[in-house]
Amino acid sequence: MRIGEVARLSGCSPETIRHYEKLGLLETPLRSTSGYRRYDVAAVDRLGFIRHGRELGLDLRAIGELLALADHPDADCRAVDRIASRHLERIEARIASLQQLAEELRAMVTQCRGGRVAECRIIEALFRRGTEIQSPE
Template identity: 55%
Template sequence: MSGDTTPALIDCPALGIGELARRAGCKPETVRYYERIGLLRDAPRTEGGQRRYGEAAVRRLTFIRHARDFGFSVEAVRELLEMADHPQMPCHEVDAIAKHHLEEVESRLQRLSALREELRRMVGQCAGGRVESCRIIEVLSDHQLCIGESAHGGAQGLG
């Protein structure tokens, strides 16, 4: 395009799949995977069949990556995206989905906050001592970190 932008080209998505993936911090294969399972919409194509994406897709993919990074399952991410895609969705459905995820988020926040406090304390205490003086091992063996049964759901996370 070399700076020569014509109005007719302003609406044309400009990003290839590689650039989209790079911006959202994942691989092109992942993008194709998400398209296949329906989290991302089919992208417009060039005449040559190459996908092209705009800023909305960047935002959507970034959302997906972040949500996954928190442990939301793909299915939970799907539900959240459904809500975002249908602002006119009946309130009771939004309510049910939002409340369900809110519970999980609250739980995860509590656990992360507890971990943060302990990590801060540990970092503060480790002033050239030995492992036996560190409490990270004791802390992570401490049942006080357990907040309800959901705290023992393994590494399954949210969803």
């Protein structure tokens, strides 16, 4: 298959596919006599793996580690568990942070009931919060 077909099947753009090749996440394919990259079904599967990992929020480093482990199917999967657990911890921390942000925004919204911007509690709270951030020394 040529890169356009692989892009269509995998949902990745040709530029993304070439980027993954440069990063070593996807093997550099053989080229046809006319110089076109020629991919096999395994490349489409691998791109699907990468794409799904990205949808789950995994960074390319973690995806690379998982792909390296997947290339050795008889190896112990504890490393896979560690990568997934580490990512889950980050997601849960992000969720907690977002919940705290939602509470802060909810409090600001309930304090604002129209009127002039000069008297807006949301604007006031944002300015107050901004001054709490310390500038680098």
